[in-house]
Amino acid sequence: MTQKLIVIGAGMATGRALEHLFDANADVDVTLFNAEPRGNYNRIMLSPVLSGDKSYAEIVTHDDAWYAANNVTCRFGERIASIDRAAKTVTAENGDVLAYDKLIFGTGSNPFMIPLPGHDLEGVIAYRDLEDTQTMMDLGPDNTCVVIGGGLLGLEAAAGMAARGVDVTVVHIMGHLMERQLDEAAGYLLRKALVDKGITVKCSANSKEILGENGRVKALLLDDGTELPCDLLVMAVGIRPNVKLAQDCGLAVSKGIHVDDQMVTSDADILAVGECVEHDGAIFGLVAPLYDQAKVAAQTLLGEAGKFVQKELSTKLKVTGCDLFSAGDFADGEGREDIVFRDPARGVYRRLVLENNIVIGAVMYGDTADSNWFFGLIRDKTDITDMRETLIFGPAYQGGGASDPLLAVAALPREAEICGCNGICKGQIEDAIAAGATDLGAVRSVTKASGSCGTCTGLVEQVLAVTLGDDFVIPAAASICGCTDMTHEDVRRMIKSQKLRSMPAVWQECGWKTSCGCHVCRPALNFYLLADCPLEYQDDPQSRFINERKHANIQKDGTFSVVPRMWGGITTPDELRAIADAADKYMVPTVKVTGGQRIDLLGVKGEDLPAIWKDLNDAGMVSGHAYSKGLRTVKTCVGTDHCRFGTQDSTGLGIKLEKTLWGSWTPHKLKLGVSGCPRNCAEATCKDIGIVCVDSGYQISIGGAAGMDVRETELLLQVPNEDEAIAVIKAVTQLYRENAKYLDRIYKWMAKVGLDWITEQVTDLNNRTALVDRFELSQSIYRRDPWADHVTTKAATYAPVADLTLEAAE
Amino acid sequence: MSDWIDIAALDDVPQRGARLVKTVHGCVAVFRTGADEVYALDNACPHKNGPLAEGIVHGSSVTCPLHNWVISLETGLVQGADEGRVNTYPARVENGRISLDAAFLRGRAVA
Numbered sequence: 001m002t003q004k005l006i007v008i009g010a011g012m013a014t015g016r017a018l019e020h021l022f023d024a025n026a027d028v029d030v031t032l033f034n035a036e037p038r039g040n041y042n043r044i045m046l047s048p049v050l051s052g053d054k055s056y057a058e059i060v061t062h063d064d065a066w067y068a069a070n071n072v073t074c075r076f077g078e079r080i081a082s083i084d085r086a087a088k089t090v091t092a093e094n095g096d097v098l099a100y101d102k103l104i105f106g107t108g109s110n111p112f113m114i115p116l117p118g119h120d121l122e123g124v125i126a127y128r129d130l131e132d133t134q135t136m137m138d139l140g141p142d143n144t145c146v147v148i149g150g151g152l153l154g155l156e157a158a159a160g161m162a163a164r165g166v167d168v169t170v171v172h173i174m175g176h177l178m179e180r181q182l183d184e185a186a187g188y189l190l191r192k193a194l195v196d197k198g199i200t201v202k203c204s205a206n207s208k209e210i211l212g213e214n215g216r217v218k219a220l221l222l223d224d225g226t227e228l229p230c231d232l233l234v235m236a237v238g239i240r241p242n243v244k245l246a247q248d249c250g251l252a253v254s255k256g257i258h259v260d261d262q263m264v265t266s267d268a269d270i271l272a273v274g275e276c277v278e279h280d281g282a283i284f285g286l287v288a289p290l291y292d293q294a295k296v297a298a299q300t301l302l303g304e305a306g307k308f309v310q311k312e313l314s315t316k317l318k319v320t321g322c323d324l325f326s327a328g329d330f331a332d333g334e335g336r337e338d339i340v341f342r343d344p345a346r347g348v349y350r351r352l353v354l355e356n357n358i359v360i361g362a363v364m365y366g367d368t369a370d371s372n373w374f375f376g377l378i379r380d381k382t383d384i385t386d387m388r389e390t391l392i393f394g395p396a397y398q399g400g401g402a403s404d405p406l407l408a409v410a411a412l413p414r415e416a417e418i419c420g421c422n423g424i425c426k427g428q429i430e431d432a433i434a435a436g437a438t439d440l441g442a443v444r445s446v447t448k449a450s451g452s453c454g455t456c457t458g459l460v461e462q463v464l465a466v467t468l469g470d471d472f473v474i475p476a477a478a479s480i481c482g483c484t485d486m487t488h489e490d491v492r493r494m495i496k497s498q499k500l501r502s503m504p505a506v507w508q509e510c511g512w513k514t515s516c517g518c519h520v521c522r523p524a525l526n527f528y529l530l531a532d533c534p535l536e537y538q539d540d541p542q543s544r545f546i547n548e549r550k551h552a553n554i555q556k557d558g559t560f561s562v563v564p565r566m567w568g569g570i571t572t573p574d575e576l577r578a579i580a581d582a583a584d585k586y587m588v589p590t591v592k593v594t595g596g597q598r599i600d601l602l603g604v605k606g607e608d609l610p611a612i613w614k615d616l617n618d619a620g621m622v623s624g625h626a627y628s629k630g631l632r633t634v635k636t637c638v639g640t641d642h643c644r645f646g647t648q649d650s651t652g653l654g655i656k657l658e659k660t661l662w663g664s665w666t667p668h669k670l671k672l673g674v675s676g677c678p679r680n681c682a683e684a685t686c687k688d689i690g691i692v693c694v695d696s697g698y699q700i701s702i703g704g705a706a707g708m709d710v711r712e713t714e715l716l717l718q719v720p721n722e723d724e725a726i727a728v729i730k731a732v733t734q735l736y737r738e739n740a741k742y743l744d745r746i747y748k749w750m751a752k753v754g755l756d757w758i759t760e761q762v763t764d765l766n767n768r769t770a771l772v773d774r775f776e777l778s779q780s781i782y783r784r785d786p787w788a789d790h791v792t793t794k795a796a797t798y799a800p801v802a803d804l805t806l807e808a809a810e
Numbered sequence: 811m812s813d814w815i816d817i818a819a820l821d822d823v824p825q826r827g828a829r830l831v832k833t834v835h836g837c838v839a840v841f842r843t844g845a846d847e848v849y850a851l852d853n854a855c856p857h858k859n860g861p862l863a864e865g866i867v868h869g870s871s872v873t874c875p876l877h878n879w880v881i882s883l884e885t886g887l888v889q890g891a892d893e894g895r896v897n898t899y900p901a902r903v904e905n906g907r908i909s910l911d912a913a914f915l916r917g918r919a920v921a
Contacts, residue, residue: 514868514869515844515845517868518866518868519865522868523866541824542826543866544866545875554861554864554875554876556858556876558861558864606864797824797829800830800832801822801829801831802832804815804832804833804834804910804915805832
């Protein structure tokens with residue numbers, strides 16, 4: 001006999017329960033009431049709708065056609081007035097009385113509104129449904145908005161509105177954002193990322209009163225007296241289960257509607273699912289347990305044995321550019337240990353909390369690729385004793401240091417949950433793929449994996465790639481070269497954390513696929529090693545491009561160019577005479593003035609290099625490193641010596657800088673300029689590091705370029721005196737050496753780590769001193785003339801090893 | 811018949827490096843790999859005559875310093891998408907000394 005089913009609330013939980021019933025061809029006649037004037041949509045996708053990444057139409061789960069096809073009587077925009085459990089009827093708002101065999105509560109939750117004075121003003125809203133979202137979307141750019149609540153929902157609201165050009169301030173009562181999911185360090189990184197998006201964040205801020213004008217919100221007043229003007233105020237401080245109707249009809253209710261493991265309430269004919277329920281003392285706000293409940297409720301209605309079990313939950317934030325993940329318990333405690341990994345350059349933070357060699361909590365920020373693996377360890381209470389050393393690097397680094405980027409996903413067991421929202425495991429995705437779902441869309445429609453919040457899309461793609469092999473290509477992060485699957489960042493991280501001190505150690509520990517690298521990776525590794533461990537690591541000339549091996553620039557005909565250094569662009573008649581003599585003696589075909597204020601001798605034969613260097617050395621000149629990924633030149637103007645506008649001795653500073661920085665190797669070439677006044681005759685503001693002298697001191701700016709890209713430097717710091725200017729420049733050079741990817745100029749590096757971070761690092765005096773010390777340590781090895789060294793120790797290697805002209809002439 | 815000519819000590823050529831041998835018909839590059847194998851090739855990339863001896867040696871290949879063509883030291887064939895071939899000459903190491911086959915070197919004039 002057809003069962004009469006009345007459902008109160010067309011939300012995600014009841015929607016999913018109906019899907020299960022219809023999939024099982026249940027013999028039911030469904031009437032669906034919903035207070036909102038619409039059917040079921042994917043509520044957790046409201047944030048992408050708000051930010052403009054999706055439209056409402058895209059997040060509709062069940063459209064009219066779906067309800068029609070399943071014979072669902074829809075009564076949208078209608079509430080239930082009362083329930084008569086004895087008669088098994090409900091009374092609708094309009095007085096209609098309908099009988100039911102089974103009733104499902106899916107009344108959801110109500111947003112919690114802090115009862116501040118003024119909370120009922122116009123323009124004070126929650127963030128709960130499409131109407132709220134629409135109100136926020138209607139606000140329009142250049143208006144101001146205050147969001148109370150720095151939790152998941154509040155931050156998604158704030159980011160969404162900021163993306164629409166609204167001036168947003170988040171007010172959070174706790175000391176750091178998302179304190180229930182994140183520890184302080186991750187909260188700090190998150191805050192920084194939001195601030196970068198233009199959002200103002202106020203933590204430890206208590207709201208006192210909402211101020212209004214003509215019945216409309218005007219500002220939020222904090223208890224320290226700060227007044228935050230706003231055109232809209234969004235309260236996103238939490239939800240409370242909506243239990244009024246259940247209470248009125250006499251169901252057992254405390255925080256939520258009591259349900260047992262079968263989702264049955266205290267009345268055997270009434271079930272409840274979703275945010276309105278309380279199970280074993282717990283209430284639910286995330287989608288994953290709601291879907292589990294929906295499935296169990298359907299099973300109960302179908303007469304099948306189902307059992308709802310609460311699981312460990314994990315959290316991800318749906319804000320573009322803020323990759324964070326948290327799961328389990330991460331409070332400090334006795335007997336608990338931490339494994340922490342930080343990479344400030346990439347804004348990556350990982351922390352695992354261990355207790356008795358079991359991972360009990362994980363917080364990840366910036367790189368959450370391995371989050372499911374860690375989540376699995378927490379859920380399965382895996383003993384991690386054997387992998388403790390490399391645990392923090394994730395699954396790809398377990399068991400012998402292999403480095404297939406897909407290994408992390410390949411290593412996951414079939415029961416590893418990939419899609420948290422829908423509770424879809426890797427095995428189900430693999431089965432779907434085996435059954436013919438060979439692209440993301442197909443997997444999504446068959447399994448629902450990645451179909452809700454979408455953050456696991458990358459993982460689903462990786463499962464596709466692992467399962468289908470070459471038939472599926474995912475856009476992967478670029479590895480250094482074909483010798484390895486690791487990125488530059490991965491390898492730098494390995495060198496630092498595993499204290500790798502030789503190239504073979506890197507090849508071994510990072511699982512290089514070739515015996516000894518190639519022309520792409522070896523120069524990078526050589527640089528990383530000499531920059532990170534100048535004392536232990538021996539520079540390998542054979543891993544350098546010919547220019548750096550022979551300290552001259554190779555030309556298209558195989559000859560070389562020779563550029564002696566002219567400190568700060570200053571030369572003397574004697575030096576010029578020596579250069580002229582050398583040009584004559586070695587029959588140099590072209591003599592050219594360079595853009596870096598020195599003289600280039602082009603067309604010198606390789607065999608002649610040691611001899612011409614010796615002549616230049618004898619005249620007091622050294623290599624100009626015009627060929628190096630290292631300090632090139634410091635271009636100057638004449639400054640106060642001669643110029644009537646000069647404010648400082650720019651030439652003198654340029655010479656000092658060049659004398660302290662020369663010989664240092666950097667990720668890419670490093671050019672400086674020092675201008676004596678803002679007229680900027682040395683063109684300092686398109687250099688990697690530029691100094692513009694002003695009356696009050698020295699403006700140090702970085703990140704200029706005048707090559708394939710042209711860009712102006714951005715101000716790093718202004719300092720009052722020359723010594724401090726030199727210290728800051730050494731520090732920023734060392735920071736760049738330690739953190740940048742090989743062949744990234746400063747401007748590219750800066751785009752990745754952010755000028756703010758760089759400024760922070762060199763502003764902190766302790767840190768600045770430490771950077772300068774490490775720079776000087778490295779310079780104790782490298783600040784010397786390679787020409788002189790080669791003249792005395794290697795001159796013979798520039799000549800042929802044998803002359804067979806006589807032999808062959810026989 | 812081969813006619814081995816002693817060229818130099820193995821250690822005169824750096825590991826993963828090369829040195830030149832002068833002949834009347836131009837220079838031959840003698841390469842030494844990381845595994846101490848020795849190869850002799852014309853010192854000119856088939857692309858734009860780049861001096862292969864100045865390239866980075868990796869595995870049993872060398873990358874031309876001018877435009878990064880990769881050439882197999884064993885066969886002289888250009889690797890990857892590019893095409894071309896460099897002449898190779900028999901070379902051997904005995905008792906720490908490198909020798910080349912003079913008969914082949916003489917053949918260069920004819921080739």
